[in-house]
Amino acid sequence: MGYLPVPLKQLIEHFSALPGIGRKTAQRLAFYILDMPEEQAKGFAKAILDAKTSIHNCKICQNFTDKEICDICDSPERDPSVICVVEDPKDVMAFERLQEYKGLYHVLHGLISPLDGIGPESIRIKELLQRLQNGDVREIIMATNPTIEGEATAMYLSKLLKPLGYKVSRLAFGIPIGGELEYADNVTLNRALENRTEL
């Protein structure tokens, strides 16, 4: 594509750098931008800059917000006695989609992973301990992913928090609803067996 004008090539490059966007999709999106009304393209560029400059972490839960304290931490309708600890702001989104959970969150922005040189001090554990000091919290739900790092982080926090008198729980892991035993992997099946509940 040597003949393409440089600004168009650069726009294609930027789109290609996004996750899940291949070369062809990037070209299609770049051409779409060229066909857009100028106002819309300017709005898009501004939205990128605005998001990047105005969004930071909530002082309390470390989730993304454009205020000092995010809407969830600030809401009088949320139950301040439960904190759900997650790895990433995207996990908050998954729980909020349910519209079931009424407690607060704490976003770690990472998981403990000694192999990658990420220790407890590299993620937002300090901030979690700090906010626990106001005394409202009763239960802390470990909602990290069921990976090695997720389990290790949940274990680490559990050992840290239980002696302080908090109820620490972990999400249930097992056969997904609609899944079939026949196709479940061994680890999942084992977990489902171990964590069986009485009927």
Added chain:
Amino acid sequence: MGYLPVPLKQLIEHFSALPGIGRKTAQRLAFYILDMPEEQAKGFAKAILDAKTSIHNCKICQNFTDKEICDICDSPERDPSVICVVEDPKDVMAFERLQEYKGLYHVLHGLISPLDGIGPESIRIKELLQRLQNGDVREIIMATNPTIEGEATAMYLSKLLKPLGYKVSRLAFGIPIGGELEYADNVTLNRALENRTEL
């Protein structure tokens, strides 16, 4: 997602407006932008503005360019006696991918479509007639899509240009290479039969 900060929501909206980008992908891309180094996000916003402001149509062939005359029209290595007439800049890209065609292009930026109120004066036919006046051109290849509008535009241009003494040709349409007769639609099969060539 009522709790998401406004600048993030707006960025998600802008991504959702792009073709083929659904709600979930838009969210993923917006979160990715938030995680990007600031320089890269600024570069992305600038690339959108740059492309939008610096890219316009080539004075001669009407393809996208950031110069007055595009690299293809300006190249001494291209054959100025053949012009390939296409609907859209993306079609130029398809031909350039071949690295076979050495002539020039003319981008119509649309097709004649009376039902949509698009007459010959709404697309770049005037500009095609103008550039033909320098006398270099021998053959004009109609490379519009094999749709009703594409065929109508090719026919219209052919009737206009043939009396002026130009050789006017049309892309071949038929069974695609690797395709199977059994699965070809009737129109394609009929076309392949009509346009059979002697061996």
